Amino acid sequence: MASVKIADAFTQLLTGPLPLRVTAYDGSAAGPEDAPFGFEVRNERGLAYLMTAPGDLGLGRAYVSGDLVVHGVHPGDPYPGLKALQKDLKFKMPSPAEAIRLARGLGISHLKPPPPPPQEHLPRWRRAAEGLRHSRRRDSEAIHHHYDVSNTFYEYVLGPSMTYTCAVFPTDDATLEQAQYYKYDLIAQKLDLKPGMRLLDVGCGWGGMVRHAAEHYGVKALGVTLSREQATWAQEKIKEMGLDHLAEVRHSDYREVTETGFDAVSSIGLTEHIGVRNYASYFSFLRDRLRWQGRLLNHCITRPHNRHQETGAFIDRYVFPDGELTGSGRIITEAQNAGLEVMHEENFRVHYARTLAGWCHNLEQNWDACVAEVGEATARVWGLYMAGSRLGFERNEIQLHHVLATKTDDEGEADYPLRPTFGTDASAG
Numbered sequence: 001m002a003s004v005k006i007a008d009a010f011t012q013l014l015t016g017p018l019p020l021r022v023t024a025y026d027g028s029a030a031g032p033e034d035a036p037f038g039f040e041v042r043n044e045r046g047l048a049y050l051m052t053a054p055g056d057l058g059l060g061r062a063y064v065s066g067d068l069v070v071h072g073v074h075p076g077d078p079y080p081g082l083k084a085l086q087k088d089l090k091f092k093m094p095s096p097a098e099a100i101r102l103a104r105g106l107g108i109s110h111l112k113p114p115p116p117p118p119q120e121h122l123p124r125w126r127r128a129a130e131g132l133r134h135s136r137r138r139d140s141e142a143i144h145h146h147y148d149v150s151n152t153f154y155e156y157v158l159g160p161s162m163t164y165t166c167a168v169f170p171t172d173d174a175t176l177e178q179a180q181y182y183k184y185d186l187i188a189q190k191l192d193l194k195p196g197m198r199l200l201d202v203g204c205g206w207g208g209m210v211r212h213a214a215e216h217y218g219v220k221a222l223g224v225t226l227s228r229e230q231a232t233w234a235q236e237k238i239k240e241m242g243l244d245h246l247a248e249v250r251h252s253d254y255r256e257v258t259e260t261g262f263d264a265v266s267s268i269g270l271t272e273h274i275g276v277r278n279y280a281s282y283f284s285f286l287r288d289r290l291r292w293q294g295r296l297l298n299h300c301i302t303r304p305h306n307r308h309q310e311t312g313a314f315i316d317r318y319v320f321p322d323g324e325l326t327g328s329g330r331i332i333t334e335a336q337n338a339g340l341e342v343m344h345e346e347n348f349r350v351h352y353a354r355t356l357a358g359w360c361h362n363l364e365q366n367w368d369a370c371v372a373e374v375g376e377a378t379a380r381v382w383g384l385y386m387a388g389s390r391l392g393f394e395r396n397e398i399q400l401h402h403v404l405a406t407k408t409d410d411e412g413e414a415d416y417p418l419r420p421t422f423g424t425d426a427s428a429g
Helices: 006-012 044-052 056-064 079-088 096-106 124-130 136-147 151-158 176-190 208-217 228-240 276-289 313-319 328-337 349-365 367-374 376-394
Strands: 021-024 038-041 068-071 198-202 220-225 247-251 262-268 290-302 341-347 399-406
Touching: 006 021, 006 096, 038 044, 044 056, 044 068, 044 096, 056 068, 056 313, 056 376, 079 376, 151 228, 151 349, 151 367, 176 208, 176 290, 176 349, 176 399, 198 208, 208 220, 208 228, 208 247, 220 228, 228 247, 262 276, 276 290, 276 328, 290 328, 313 376, 328 341, 328 399, 349 367, 349 376, 349 399, 367 376
Parallel strands: 021 038, 198 220, 198 262, 220 247, 262 290
Antiparallel strands: 038 068, 290 399, 341 399
16 A cells, blocks of 8 residues: 555645645645645654544644644634634545545554543543533532633733633723723623622632622622632632622532522623533522522523534533533523523623633733743643634634523512613723
8 A cells, every 4th residue: 555645645635725834744745835824743643643533633632732733823822823724724524435545545553542632631421430411520620620720820811800701892992901890890780789789609710700899899799619729819819909808709619509698690601611401400599599689690602503512522622621502592591491581681702702812812922931830732722722712703603692680579570770771881990
């Protein structure tokens, strides 16, 4: 069987001309020499990753390990290259005979999967040892995988607000920090927060909403997070700001909150982690934490449709293990079925694309410090995932929705104005 050069194999899997330069350790090359972007397969392990896990998982493994290099982009923000390749690079599905011929030509030995990079989480079928999907133990492990990377790393990437959720940009020229402040203030207005009220923030992260509500609205705020690193950082920040008489962040599953009678509940970026099948119990639990006529604001990433769709292999293994998304219609349906009255909904898709652009910029600007903190492979995971997610939001493959609801009482009283009053005077900070 004649051998096949790596670059030649790559071109044979395309439906059109090669829009980038491909080079490989076997000396082969293809594509225009003056192309703005290029792939370099550096070694046999990289080739084996690509051959044994075709698609985003194999590409991700090779890229994270440094066995596949993308020339023309910074690893902290590979967005320009990803955008060009997504537009111009079109693969075809080879016939079984063609796939066998290419595999033999490239070397059958490359069909033995190398050990994955250490940043990769177990596949779903092997996570059973951590409990059933979305059990408390397994959810805790999934959150630990993603969020307990390094608080210092997150400070470099997220900026001073330490906010790892979609910002809301009040103007085209607003900075990321201004947009994060505006987001928190908009949510506070939607919840109609006032001094002396009680707020529960589930999945609170580093306590951004908790601190904002306490500092700017005089609210007694409780936040809960499954990440011990987040809770430790948040409590230290609360004490530093002199807010510990109003604000608290606990290292806890939201389902362990026993207090009730809250005036408002905010859930900012938690719903993605709980599982679609658990929405009914999730919304029922949050409803039961509210007083009558209290408000709930649910902020989460969604799909542009309400059909079932599994998360891609790279995201599931490297970024959000067990994460699940569905459409805003399903979110609203489950909230209504739990007895909540949905009052307002809006989509912040384009805002999340801008947010991710800001995070990638921070990662690129602080690249050396980030690599020193978590290692180059982990930093590569974050650059690739954030740039790819930015593309997803820009292309309307994923969205971000706010759903505002009230716990309307049996007499139909919701304590809600005739027209919304929020967003008109929210400050950018």
